[in-house]
Amino acid sequence: MFEPTNAALKEWAVVCNALAEGRQIVLIRKGGIEEIKAGFQVMHHDFWLFPTYVHQKTADLVPVVHAECDRVQAAQPAATSVSVQLYATVTTAVKVTELDRLRALEGAHILAWDAVAARFHYRRPGVHVLTLRVYRVPEPFVLSVQPWYDGCTSWLELHESLDPSGAVPVISDADFARREANVRALLGATVAA
Numbered sequence: 001m002f003e004p005t006n007a008a009l010k011e012w013a014v015v016c017n018a019l020a021e022g023r024q025i026v027l028i029r030k031g032g033i034e035e036i037k038a039g040f041q042v043m044h045h046d047f048w049l050f051p052t053y054v055h056q057k058t059a060d061l062v063p064v065v066h067a068e069c070d071r072v073q074a075a076q077p078a079a080t081s082v083s084v085q086l087y088a089t090v091t092t093a094v095k096v097t098e099l100d101r102l103r104a105l106e107g108a109h110i111l112a113w114d115a116v117a118a119r120f121h122y123r124r125p126g127v128h129v130l131t132l133r134v135y136r137v138p139e140p141f142v143l144s145v146q147p148w149y150d151g152c153t154s155w156l157e158l159h160e161s162l163d164p165s166g167a168v169p170v171i172s173d174a175d176f177a178r179r180e181a182n183v184r185a186l187l188g189a190t191v192a193a
Contacts (some may be wrong), residue, residue: 001031002087002135004161007044009130010154011087013051013076014061014069015110019134020086022171024109025179027130030119033152034181041156042093049134050149060115082149085140086091087164091180094187096120104186105129108179110116129187132178135167 006136012026013020018024025186032039053076058069077083099120106113146159169176 002046002167003166004155004163005044005046005048006158006161007047008051008084008156009044009047010050010156010159013053013179014053014056014065016049016070017068017072018065018110019049019088020131020136020138020170022134022175025171026107026130026135026183027132028105028111028116028119029130029154030122035085035105038082041127042090042130042152045090046097046122047088047155048084049088050082050084050156050158054152056119060112061110062112062193065110079146082143082145083140084143084158084162085137086170087135087167088132089135090130090166091133092184094129095126096129099125101187102127102129105183108183108186113158118131129183131183133169134170135164136170137164137167155170 010084015024026030053073056069056073058066061069099117102116102120103113111119120130141162143158143160149156171179
């Protein structure tokens with residue numbers, strides 16, 4: 001079903017939690033500082049989610065997850081290892097160039113509106129909205145952190161390919177299809193990534 005890969009997308013640990021629990025299927029991406037000139041690109045359609053703690057702050061999240069963010073930040077592992085357990089596939093990718101279109105997604109993700117607007121306006125207007133089908137492997141892979149994992153970039157190559165065999169979806173097929181169709185309708189998106 002899935003092939004081993006070393007492709008990974010960095011995402012805030014608290015957002016990874018929301019994806020892992022099926023509370024959201026949407027990511028709103030601008031790209032890291034190193035990507036701003038070229039802009040964020042969907043470089044991989046199948047990848048691992050790499051939880052990060054850099055730039056993650058409570059003020060950028062909806063109030064209902066503030067305490068969760070504080071717990072996640074306090075439980076941050078040692079800087080020498082990272083636990084990877086979520087595998088994702090991009091099912092929709094839409095570049096949004098009108099801020100008002102993003103209002104329709106409130107409640108579909110855990111970012112506060114001010115954080116969404118700040119991402120949208122950073123350097124040049126626009127963001128990418130992705131819907132992800134997220135899967136969890138039974139046991140996390142614990143990887144040693146490599147020097148090239150640092151840096152303000154969205155994508156990275158893990159130092160080894162990880163096999164997603166045995167991964168199970170975090171929400172049912174029917175629930176995912178319903179929620180993805182809703183996101184596409186809200187954004188006016190009709191084609192898959």
